[in-house]
Amino acid sequence: EPALIWFRQDLRLADNPALAAVQDRPVLPVYVIEDGPWSPGAASRWWLHHSLVSLGQALAGLGTPLFVCRGDARRIIPDLAASIGATEVHAGGQTEPAARDRDAETQTALQAAGARLILHRSALMHDPTRVRTAAGKPFSVYTPFSRAAAMGFDVLPPPIPAPRRLIGAAAAPTGLRPGQFGLLPRPDWAGEFADWWTPGEAGAMARLDSFLEDGLADYAQGRDQPAMEDGTSRLSPHLHFGEVSPATFWHATQGRRGTGRDIFRKELLWREFSHHLLWHRPEMPERALRPAFDAFPWRSDAAMLRAWQRGRTGIPIVDAGMRQLWRIGWMHNRVRMITASFLIKHLLQPWQDGEAWFWDTLVDADLGNNAASWQWVAGCGADAAPFFRIFNPVLQGQKFDAGGAYVRRWCPELAGLPDRFIHRPHEAPADVLREAGIAIGRDYPAPVVDLAEGRSRALAAFAAVKGAD
Ligand code: FAD
Numbered sequence: 001e002p003a004l005i006w007f008r009q010d011l012r013l014a015d016n017p018a019l020a021a022v023q024d025r026p027v028l029p030v031y032v033i034e035d036g037p038w039s040p041g042a043a044s045r046w047w048l049h050h051s052l053v054s055l056g057q058a059l060a061g062l063g064t065p066l067f068v069c070r071g072d073a074r075r076i077i078p079d080l081a082a083s084i085g086a087t088e089v090h091a092g093g094q095t096e097p098a099a100r101d102r103d104a105e106t107q108t109a110l111q112a113a114g115a116r117l118i119l120h121r122s123a124l125m126h127d128p129t130r131v132r133t134a135a136g137k138p139f140s141v142y143t144p145f146s147r148a149a150a151m152g153f154d155v156l157p158p159p160i161p162a163p164r165r166l167i168g169a170a171a172a173p174t175g176l177r178p179g180q181f182g183l184l185p186r187p188d189w190a191g192e193f194a195d196w197w198t199p200g201e202a203g204a205m206a207r208l209d210s211f212l213e214d215g216l217a218d219y220a221q222g223r224d225q226p227a228m229e230d231g232t233s234r235l236s237p238h239l240h241f242g243e244v245s246p247a248t249f250w251h252a253t254q255g256r257r258g259t260g261r262d263i264f265r266k267e268l269l270w271r272e273f274s275h276h277l278l279w280h281r282p283e284m285p286e287r288a289l290r291p292a293f294d295a296f297p298w299r300s301d302a303a304m305l306r307a308w309q310r311g312r313t314g315i316p317i318v319d320a321g322m323r324q325l326w327r328i329g330w331m332h333n334r335v336r337m338i339t340a341s342f343l344i345k346h347l348l349q350p351w352q353d354g355e356a357w358f359w360d361t362l363v364d365a366d367l368g369n370n371a372a373s374w375q376w377v378a379g380c381g382a383d384a385a386p387f388f389r390i391f392n393p394v395l396q397g398q399k400f401d402a403g404g405a406y407v408r409r410w411c412p413e414l415a416g417l418p419d420r421f422i423h424r425p426h427e428a429p430a431d432v433l434r435e436a437g438i439a440i441g442r443d444y445p446a447p448v449v450d451l452a453e454g455r456s457r458a459l460a461a462f463a464a465v466k467g468a469d
Contacts, residue, residue: 054200346454
C-alpha cells in the first residue's frame, strides 16, 4: 500500500525513521514550503533552498523524485494522500508550537478521510513527553535534565542506514522546480554563504568527519576562540534542518575519550534541553519564562537596535560578531553571548528584538535554541545566568580574542591597531590612532554607550523586577 513521507526538519536519508518505515512500499516524498508564525527567516530560506535541491537529487538517485509545493500543509497533505491512495503519512516530530498545531489539524483532516499521520522521533534523542523529574514534571534546570536524558543515550540504537532504493508511488504529481521555490534572497545578499557552507546531507557528513578529525580533540579550548575556524563543529545548521541526526553525532563520538568529547556532548544536550523547554513552554519564543520580566523597563530605540544589527556600536568584539553574522549567516557561540548581553544589558533593548534579528540572519536559526539562549542571556529563562552578571565586552574581547585576530578579520578598518587597543579603539591615544590610520567617528564609530554607565543603568533597571517572582 502506498505511503507518503512528509519531510520537515529531517532532510536526510540516513537514520531517518520515517523514511525507514516506508522504504519497502510505493512512496511519495513531499516537502511543503509553509508560511506562518516563525516560518524560516531569510538566511534559513537560503539554506532550505539548497538543502531541498540536495535531498531532491538524493531521492531521485534512489528512484523517486521529491515533490515540493508551497501552501497550507493541513490541506495539501490530506489531498496528496488521497490522490495516491495512501492511508499513512510518516514524518519526523517537531517541537515548534505552530508545527505541533499544524500536525494536530492535519491529523484530524487525515482521520476524517480514513488515513493517519504517524510521527517518528528523528530530530531529538530524548522524548520530551517521557523525560521527567522524580516528581513527574518536565525539567526546568539543565543539569538534572542532562543527567536524566543522557541515561537513555548510551543505549540508543545504531543509526539506520539510508535505503538503497525507493519505489515511487504511481500517479505521483509533479511539484515545483527549484527555480520556483521562491526561497532565495533577492537581491542576492547571501553571496558569501556558499563559500562557507554546503547544505545537504553530504555536506553535513563531510563537516562531521572533518570536525571529528580536526576539532573534537581540542574542542575544550577551541570552542572559546572565535578566531579559530575549526574550534567548533559548525554543524548547527545541518542539525537544525536534520541533515544529520543527533544520534549519529552521539554514536560518532562513542569510541572517543577526553574532555573535548564530554563538553561537545554537553552542547548536544543543551540542544535537547532547549527543545524540551520549547515543548513544555510553547510561549518561550515570545514571553519571558520568568513573568516578572514582563514589567522590565526596556528602552526600545530603533537607532540603537540598528547600530547593533549593522555592527556599528563602536565596541569591536560586538561589531565583529554582528558583521560575521551578516556576512556568513553564523556567529561563534562565545560572541553570540557577548553581542546578546550587550544588546540586552548595555543598550536595554528587549531580548525579543535581538532574537528576531538572529532569526532572520542565522542559517542555523532554531526556535528552541534561539529562544532559550536569548532568555538565558537576559536572565529571564528557566535556568538562566543571573541578570546582574553583565559581560564587559572589552574584557571579553581581551580574554577570548587576545591577539585581536577575530576583530581584525571582521572589522578590517581596525586592523592597524596594536593588540593593546584592538578591543578599545576609543581609548587609544591620538598618536596610536593616527599611526593606525583611524579617526574615531570617521572610520569607526565612537561607542554608542559608555560601558560603565550602561552597566549601572542595566543594574538599576534590573532592580525594578528583582525578586518580583
Ligand atoms: P558546537 O560548539 O560545535 O556545538 C555542537 C552543537 O550543539 C551545535 O551545532 C548545536 O546544535 C548544539 N549547541 C551548542 N551550543 C548550544 C546552546 N548553547 N544551546 C543549544 N544548543 C547548542 N543555536 C542554534 O542552533 N540556533 C540558534 O538559533 C541559536 N541561537 C543562539 C542565540 C544566542 C543569543 C546564543 C547565545 C546562542 C544561540 N545558539 C543557537 C547556540 C549556539 O551558539 C550555537 O548552537 C553554536 O554556536 C553553533 O555552532 P556549532 O555548531 O559550531 O556549535
